Amino acid sequence: MDIVTVCGMGMGTSLILKMSIDDILKKNKIDAEVEACDLGSMLGKVADLVVTTYELKSQIEDKGYNTIYVKNVIDKNAIEEKVMEAINNLKK
Amino acid sequence: MLNKRCSKLLCEIIDAQRCISILQLSKVFGVSNRTIRYDLDKIDDFCKSSNLPQIIRKPNEGISYKCNSVEKSKVLDLLGEIGLNQYVLSQSERITMILTELLESRNYITMDNLAESILISRSTILKDMVKVRKWLLIRNLELKSCKGQGVKIVGDEKYLREAAIVLLTNNVDVYKALNLIKASKVSKSDYGLDKYKKQLFKDIDIPCIENCLHIAEEQLETKFTDESYSGLVIHIAIAIKRVRENKDIVMDKNELKTLEITKEFVVASSIAKILENRFEVVIPVDEIGYITIHLLGSNVSISKNNDVDFGTIEFITDNFIKSVGLILNTDLLADKQLFDGLIQHIRPTIYRLKHSVTLKNPLLKEIKQSLGKVFYAVKHSVYAIEEYAGNKLNDEEIGYLTLHFGAAIERSKGINKRIINAIVVCATGLGTSKLVSSKIQSLFNINIIDTVSYNQVDDVIKNEVVDLIITTVPIKSNINNIPCIEVSPFLSEKNINEISAVLRKYDNGHINNNNISIEKIMELVSHNCTILNSDKLAEELANYLSITNRFKKGVFQPMLSDVLTNDFIKLNVDVENWEQAIRCGGKILKSNDVIEGKYIESMIDSVKALGPYIVIAPGIAMPHARPDESVKKIGMSLITLKKPINFGNKDNDPVSIVVCLCAVDHSSHLKALSQLATFLGEKEFITTVLNSNNPSEITNYIKNKGEM
Numbered sequence: 040m041d042i043v044t045v046c047g048m049g050m051g052t053s054l055i056l057k058m059s060i061d062d063i064l065k066k067n068k069i070d071a072e073v074e075a076c077d078l079g080s081m082l083g084k085v086a087d088l089v090v091t092t093y094e095l096k097s098q099i100e101d102k103g104y105n106t107i108y109v110k111n112v113i114d115k116n117a118i119e120e121k122v123m124e125a126i127n128n129l130k131k
Numbered sequence: 132m133l134n135k136r137c138s139k140l141l142c143e144i145i146d147a148q149r150c151i152s153i154l155q156l157s158k159v160f161g162v163s164n165r166t167i168r169y170d171l172d173k174i175d176d177f178c179k180s181s182n183l184p185q186i187i188r189k190p191n192e193g194i195s196y197k198c199n200s201v202e203k204s205k206v207l208d209l210l211g212e213i214g215l216n217q218y219v220l221s222q223s224e225r226i227t228m229i230l231t232e233l234l235e236s237r238n239y240i241t242m243d244n245l246a247e248s249i250l251i252s253r254s255t256i257l258k259d260m261v262k263v264r265k266w267l268l269i270r271n272l273e274l275k276s277c278k279g280q281g282v283k284i285v286g287d288e289k290y291l292r293e294a295a296i297v298l299l300t301n302n303v304d305v306y307k308a309l310n311l312i313k314a315s316k317v318s319k320s321d322y323g324l325d326k327y328k329k330q331l332f333k334d335i336d337i338p339c340i341e342n343c344l345h346i347a348e349e350q351l352e353t354k355f356t357d358e359s360y361s362g363l364v365i366h367i368a369i370a371i372k373r374v375r376e377n378k379d380i381v382m383d384k385n386e387l388k389t390l391e392i393t394k395e396f397v398v399a400s401s402i403a404k405i406l407e408n409r410f411e412v413v414i415p416v417d418e419i420g421y422i423t424i425h426l427l428g429s430n431v432s433i434s435k436n437n438d439v440d441f442g443t444i445e446f447i448t449d450n451f452i453k454s455v456g457l458i459l460n461t462d463l464l465a466d467k468q469l470f471d472g473l474i475q476h477i478r479p480t481i482y483r484l485k486h487s488v489t490l491k492n493p494l495l496k497e498i499k500q501s502l503g504k505v506f507y508a509v510k511h512s513v514y515a516i517e518e519y520a521g522n523k524l525n526d527e528e529i530g531y532l533t534l535h536f537g538a539a540i541e542r543s544k545g546i547n548k549r550i551i552n553a554i555v556v557c558a559t560g561l562g563t564s565k566l567v568s569s570k571i572q573s574l575f576n577i578n579i580i581d582t583v584s585y586n587q588v589d590d591v592i593k594n595e596v597v598d599l600i601i602t603t604v605p606i607k608s609n610i611n612n613i614p615c616i617e618v619s620p621f622l623s624e625k626n627i628n629e630i631s632a633v634l635r636k637y638d639n640g641h642i643n644n645n646n647i648s649i650e651k652i653m654e655l656v657s658h659n660c661t662i663l664n665s666d667k668l669a670e671e672l673a674n675y676l677s678i679t680n681r682f683k684k685g686v687f688q689p690m691l692s693d694v695l696t697n698d699f700i701k702l703n704v705d706v707e708n709w710e711q712a713i714r715c716g717g718k719i720l721k722s723n724d725v726i727e728g729k730y731i732e733s734m735i736d737s738v739k740a741l742g743p744y745i746v747i748a749p750g751i752a753m754p755h756a757r758p759d760e761s762v763k764k765i766g767m768s769l770i771t772l773k774k775p776i777n778f779g780n781k782d783n784d785p786v787s788i789v790v791c792l793c794a795v796d797h798s799s800h801l802k803a804l805s806q807l808a809t810f811l812g813e814k815e816f817i818t819t820v821l822n823s824n825n826p827s828e829i830t831n832y833i834k835n836k837g838e839m
Contacts (some may be wrong), residue, residue: 047741049798051755055747057807058801075797077757078741094780095743110782112747127135 040071040129042087042122045099049077055112056090062121069126088125090118105129133177135221136160136171141177141196144186145203150193170788181209227298233263233274233284235296241281257572259699262275272292288373288443289382296362296367335368338553343367343402347426352397354560354587359429361477362490366425367406374412382417395426427482428490441711444481447515449471454512455536459505461543469539473562477516480528484520492527494563494620499530502537509533534562551577551634554591556602559665560584563620570622571601575634591809599633607617666799689765689799691806692834698723699768700826709743709778709786713754715793716768725766726793730756734791738778746780753813755792763802767807768830771820788820810836 042060046052053075060073077082078098089104096108107121139587143159144151157164171194174463182319183206187195198206204286228249232240246253252768260282264274272286272294284291288699325450344363348354390396397421403414448470456463463469483490492498499506509532513524523534555571557564564582571577571674577599583591583602591597600606600615614633618626643790650670653662699719706712717731733756738745747754768791775785790807794800810816810833 045739047744048755048757049793050758050800051753051804052744052747054801054804058805060810092744092747093782094742094746098741099740111749112543113152113751114748115812 040069040087040126042071042073042088043081043084043086043089044073044075045081045089045091045094045095046075047078049075051081052092052112053077056109056125059113059115059118060090060120060122063115063122064117069122071126081090086130088122133173136162136226137173137177139173140167140170141206144194144196145206147195147197147443150189150534151194152193155219176645181205183209222259222262225249225255225259226266228293229256229259229263229544230298232264233282234291234298234351234742236283239277239280239283244281260273267294270297279373288378291378292366292369292373292380296365301677303319334410335371337364337368340364340367340371340406343405346405347398347402349596350401351394351426354584355429359490360584360586363425363429366656367402367422370414370418370421371406371410371412374414374418377412379415380417380655381462382420386418387417390420390423390427393423393427394421396420399423399426419670424482424486425488428479428488428777444474444478445520445691447519448477450515451477451512452516455508457537458511459540460538463536463539465542466539466542468565469535470543472538473532476531476561480524480532480781481516481520483528484517484522484524485523489525490531491557492526494529494534495530497620498537499526502533504534505534505540506530509536531559531562533697538562538565538569541566541573551575551598552596553577553579553582553599553601554588554595554597555582556585556588556600556604556606557582557620558585562589567601567603567618567620567622571630574622574627575630600629601630666796689803691767691803691810692830694765694767694800694803695769695807695830695833697826697830698830699766701770703773705773706776709738709752711775712752712770712772712776712786712789713738713791714752716770716789719768719770720791720793721764723766726765727761727763729761730759730793733757733759733761743778743780743784746778746786747785748777748811749783749787750817751783751788751790752778752786753790753792755794758794758796762795765795765803766793767803769820 044053044056046056054066056127057073064071064073071082071087074084078095081089082102086104089106090100091099091108092112093105093108093110099106105118105125107125109118111117140156140160141748143156153164153167156167160167171188175185184196184198187197189195192316200265214597219457229245232248234562242253246256249256250768260274265494266286267274267286270286270293271290274282274285274535275285276282284294292605343363344360370380396419399419401423403419406412407414407687449464452463452469452473482488506529510526510529513532517523553571555564555568557567560583564584567581568582572579579589580597585606587601588606589605597613600613602615602617605617606615616633618630649672652672653665653669656662656668657665701715703720704712704715706715713734714731717726717734720726721728723732734754736755738754743752758793768789770789772787772789775787777784779785788811790811792800816832816836820829823829
């Protein structure tokens with residue numbers, strides 16, 4: 040499974056998200072690749088799941104990705120809930 | 132009355148020669164502090180009744196035992212000679228003794244007789260009998276009881292002997308078992324039970340059997356490893372005992388035929404001749420076949436003999452290494468030493484498998500712990516061997532194979548210079564010692580001439596210049612005044628210190644002190660060349676020079692405490708809008724010479740272009756821009772706002788903490804960023820930041836917590 044975290048520059052928010060999701064996957068014993076990138080390089084990437092913040096929703100929602108949006112980037116519990124739900128949906 | 136743990140505890144305290152705390156002791160023995168205290172009381176009683184000095188308890192220092200050498204040997208003698216009337220047996224110890232009695236006896240034994248000789252009550256014996264029956268059942272033996280006569284073990288002779296060997300090696304390592312029946316005096320760690328086992332062979336001339344094996348070694352042009360050597364002595368001793376009692380083993384006629392054409396059979400026959408003369412028995416041909424099997428299973432032949440199957444075994448070994456390497460993602464095929472070692476090991480392994488001869492592996496638990504991944508890989512790769520031998524490998528055998536790979540992996544890690552000549556000794560001379568020697572070579576500049584088994588030490592010392600002996604098994608110390616260090620198979624910190632202490636005596640500079648620093652190399656390179664990818668260069672250099680990851684991370688991935696210092700923090704800043712807040716944070720970076728002014732504009736532009744997504748959590752903004760030439764190095768500034776400001780983020784406004792971030796690439800700030808994210812997720816940290824009046828309050832908090 041390929042997961043891509045996205046933010047404007049690909050080095051701040053998206054990195055924090057990537058690290059959180061790496062931890063979450065490890066904790067739930069899920070095997071997946073997580074990559075952090077910026078909006079520009081996002082296009083053209085193959086991803087099963089895209090994770091980004093609400094503020095970038097308008098820029099990404101029409102790109103046809105399976106996307107989840109988070110409000111608080113450092114709230115691991117909320118992220119875990121959303122990501123796990125999305126992963127479980129993907130598995131079906 | 133001392134039990135096993137008390138005796139060991141006393142030995143431990145005497146051996147320590149300094150104060151040990153109760154906590155340490157409880158860790159060593161894996162019991163609670165309270166239990167240790169109870170045990171110490173029991174030891175006190177024991178010492179008192181034997182007129183020995185008492186244990187010394189010092190508050191805040193621990194337990195020690197002061198005695199002169201006469202008293203010390205008295206203690207050890209007493210512990211060694213603890214009779215059954217002083218020694219409290221555990222259930223498993225009782226069962227071992229009952230089984231020993233039963234196997235020893237030729238006739239029926241009554242429960243009362245048993246109870247009397249082991250000094251336990253009749254009802255205890257009856258209770259233990261349930262477990263005794265179970266134990267025998269697993270080994271294809273049966274306990275036959277006859278009214279008025281007692282009980283007796285019945286079953287096939289082959290199984291009876293196997294049971295006897297299992298029993299003998301149950302609680303002790305094979306080589307210890309040999310020492311046990313060989314040594315005239317029990318060593319300090321042997322108690323009543325071991326002495327009891329010794330009785331089994333009181334009428335067998337062990338040195339004579341050993342002599343035979345030395346002859347066998349010469350004839351077969353081989354050296355038995357310590358384990359198989361001990362195993363052979365015990366097998367032959369049992370065989371002689373059984374032959375004397377007219378309990379012959381019966382072998383399959385076809386099997387015997389295939390055995391008769393082997394070289395080992397010839398050797399076994401000549402051994403049998405010597406034994407016949409010495410023990411005045413007639414050894415039947417089946418018995419010779421039985422000895423042949425054990426010789427085949429033990430033989431670690433060094434010469435490539437004219438084994439028909441040698442090619443097949445080479446092929447199997449090659450595939451085996453490939454498969455393990457594939458799972459571990461390491462190419463081990465180039466390691467000649469591994470290949471040769473495995474060939475030598477696998478050949479007897481196959482014989483053992485074919486004839487269901489089991490080998491004990493006293494290190495199994497440690498191997499599984501330290502080399503778990505390798506063990507797993509080996510376990511999943513042995514199918515070819517199993518298929519060839521037509522039998523399953525047990526974990527003990529897999530453990531030995533794992534050691535070979537563990538050593539190879541250690542070897543692949545290090546490149547060394549060589550100065551001091553050392554030999555490494557272990558039970559087998561093949562597995563453990565290889566692992567230890569690779570580890571030592573990666574830590575020290577030592578020339579390890581050879582890894583040898585216990586029996587070979589004297590030979591090697593005669594023929595080679597040896598400066599140091601490192602051993603994983605107890606050997607007599609100071610052979611020819613050569614320093615000898617006993618180490619754990621996985622080299623504890625203490626062992627490493629001992630070795631470096633010896634090396635320091637010889638000369639300075641034998642320790643591979645990783646003086647080479649990636650930082651320094653990178654500095655030199657960057658002075659003279661243009662670096663295209665500093666991360667990758669650093670990583671590849673670290674790999675090539677075998678410098679640990681910790682090293683390069685420390686250099687190229689700064690910690691939060693390295694980046695966010697007091698100069699980068701400004702508290703209670705008064706700003707009117709988000710733009711001013713970013714400018715304020717940016718200014719700090721600029722005044723510390725981390726960025727150029729252009730970067731501040733980039734941060735503001737990015738918010739204008741992409742929206743206020745930099746407000747990553749309620750009350751926290753993290754402005755940043757793309758890494759470009761306006762960034763000189765990784766930096767972070769933290770400001771708190773006197774009055775919270777709205778950035779336009781409907782979920783997370785208003786903002787009172789602004790962390791400006793600048794990075795030189797997409798990954799080197801990862802460590803610091805990850806720490807920052809963790810801290811920002813903690814309520815305690817946020818409160819500290821918002822309530823502090825001095826930047827050092829924040830940096831101290833980070834330093835204290837970040838070290839965890």
